[in-house]
Amino acid sequence: xxxxxxxxxxxxxxxxxxxxxxxxxxxxxxxxxxxxxxxxxxxxxxxxxxxxxxxxxxxxxxxxxxxxxxxxxxxxxxxxxxxxxxxxxxxxxxxxxxxxxxxxxxxxxxxxxxxxxxxxxxxxxxxxxxxxxxxxxxxxxxxxxxxxxxxxxxxxxxxxxxxxxxxxxxxxxxxxx
Amino acid sequence: xxxxxxxxxxxxxxxxxxxxxxxxxxxxxxxxxxxxxxxxxxxxxxxxxxxxxxxxxxxxxxxxxxxxxxxxxxxxxxxxxxxxxxxxxxxxxxxxxxxxxxxxxxxxxxxxxxxxxxxxxxxxxxxxxxxxxxxxxxxxxxxxxxxxxxxxxxxxxxxxxxxxxxxxxxxxxxxxx
DNA sequence: ATAATTGCAAAGCTTTTGCCGGACT
DNA sequence: AGTCCGGCAAAAGCTTTGCAATTAT
Numbered sequence: 001x002x003x004x005x006x007x008x009x010x011x012x013x014x015x016x017x018x019x020x021x022x023x024x025x026x027x028x029x030x031x032x033x034x035x036x037x038x039x040x041x042x043x044x045x046x047x048x049x050x051x052x053x054x055x056x057x058x059x060x061x062x063x064x065x066x067x068x069x070x071x072x073x074x075x076x077x078x079x080x081x082x083x084x085x086x087x088x089x090x091x092x093x094x095x096x097x098x099x100x101x102x103x104x105x106x107x108x109x110x111x112x113x114x115x116x117x118x119x120x121x122x123x124x125x126x127x128x129x130x131x132x133x134x135x136x137x138x139x140x141x142x143x144x145x146x147x148x149x150x151x152x153x154x155x156x157x158x159x160x161x162x163x164x165x166x167x168x169x170x171x172x173x174x175x176x177x
Numbered sequence: 178x179x180x181x182x183x184x185x186x187x188x189x190x191x192x193x194x195x196x197x198x199x200x201x202x203x204x205x206x207x208x209x210x211x212x213x214x215x216x217x218x219x220x221x222x223x224x225x226x227x228x229x230x231x232x233x234x235x236x237x238x239x240x241x242x243x244x245x246x247x248x249x250x251x252x253x254x255x256x257x258x259x260x261x262x263x264x265x266x267x268x269x270x271x272x273x274x275x276x277x278x279x280x281x282x283x284x285x286x287x288x289x290x291x292x293x294x295x296x297x298x299x300x301x302x303x304x305x306x307x308x309x310x311x312x313x314x315x316x317x318x319x320x321x322x323x324x325x326x327x328x329x330x331x332x333x334x335x336x337x338x339x340x341x342x343x344x345x346x347x348x349x350x351x352x353x354x
Numbered sequence: 355a356t357a358a359t360t361g362c363a364a365a366g367c368t369t370t371t372g373c374c375g376g377a378c379t
Numbered sequence: 380a381g382t383c384c385g386g387c388a389a390a391a392g393c394t395t396t397g398c399a400a401t402t403a404t
Contacts, residue, residue: 035377035378035379035382035383035384036378037377037378037383037384037385038377039384039385040384055368056368056369057368069385070385070386071385071386071387072369072386073369073370073371073385073386073387073388074384074385074386076368076369076370077370077371077384077385080369080370092269096367096368096394097367097368097369098368098369111311111312111315111317113317114320114321120315122311122315124307124311126307127304127307127308127311130301130303130304130307131304131324131326134288134299134301134304134326135288135326135328138288138297138299138328139330139331139332140288140290140326140328140329140330140331141328141329141330141331142326142327142328143291143327143328143329144291144326144327144328145324145325145326145327146323146324146325146326146327147308147322147323147324147325148322148323148324149308149311149312149317149319149321149322149323150319150320150321150322150323151312151315151317151318151319151320152317152318152320153316153317153318154316154317154318155316212357212358212359212402212403212404213403214358214359214360214402214403215402216359216360217359232393233393233394234393247360247361248360248361248362249361249394250360250361250362250363250394250395250396251359251360251361253393253394253395254359254360254395254396257394257395273369273392273393274392274393274394275393275394
């Protein structure tokens with residue numbers, strides 16, 4: 001592989017150029033003092049560009065599409081590391097695989113369309129207040145919370161209804177937030 | 178809705194007596210037309226008596242403590258069946274194992290003590306109203322919901338703080354509702 | 355009698371880990 | 380230079396499944 005000269009252009013489509021264009025997540029990694037390797041930069045970039053909630057396999061797919069110099073074990077190790085550093089949040093929408101959500105997007109919850117697997121993110125101030133008060137009611141300080149709503153669209157346009165949305169493994173593979 | 182009250186108690190002659198003392202969950206199974214075997218009756222009984230949210234291994238442990246005529250594969254098959262029939266709800270509190278909650282206990286949510294793993298169940302009318310309105314806001318009918326609060330007890334007496342409460346597999350093994 | 359259920363063990367999935375060459379500070 | 384990281388493949392957990400014998404209706 002060719003080695004890049006540092007201090008070049010922002011590398012809009014090139015590979016992982018060490019000092020150029022640190023993505024949102026990469027910046028967070030650096031802030032936490034993580035050693036930034038090409039793979040981590042790549043994964044950070046995929047995460048920064050993701051607007052949905054990919055699982056590890058999906059992250060891996062997107063990463064190798066950009067560079068193909070990553071193993072899935074590294075993706076696992078990296079998401080785990082980032083989760084421990086508070087950069088990522090792990091979610092479980094019921095598909096048997098964990099899905100990941102950058103924590104810097106602010107707290108939000110999920111409304112999952114059980115027919116299509118589409119995930120809508122939302123926030124609600126009133127709900128925040130409410131859960132705080134519920135926790136307080138039991139003498140707890142809230143450390144984390146998880147609210148997921150599963151619903152069906154009311155009019156149902158001409159979409160393909162999923163045949164089975166309540167199975168154990170390998171549920172929805174894609175979503176767009 | 179058949180009523181079918183030919184519940185004349187047959188003489189109990191040992192362990193799983195076919196027609197005697199149908200537990201809450203067993204009754205539900207019968208209503209859905211499930212073939213009731215000794216194993217299913219046993220598991221139904223364990224579930225009926227459970228006040229917490231056991232995982233499969235825990236159900237298995239409790240079942241063989243009562244009768245020891247069950248394999249863990251049957252427990253897996255049964256909870257899956259009951260989930261499909263709407264008798265059980267599968268939960269994931271982050272321990273890598275699914276945990277089960279009889280659906281007939283009514284909707285409730287969970288407040289998990291991240292230090293001890295204790296699970297507190299609660300309901301909140303205001304929350305119910307709120308999530309309905311949130312779903313409606315996006316044009317959805319609510320099919321299911323999940324609210325989990327993770328918190329720390331405020332005063333924290335001289336208890337044993339858990340060493341690590343944010344790992345991926347095999348988290349809390351026990352809880353009391 | 356018939357069709358479903360169980361047990362056992364093997365297979366399947368996702369995720370983790372040991373080892374060692376290679377990369378980063 | 381030293382330490383940490385990445386790749387590979389094997390291992391680990393949890394869950395599912397094929398098949399033959401057993402059991403419920």
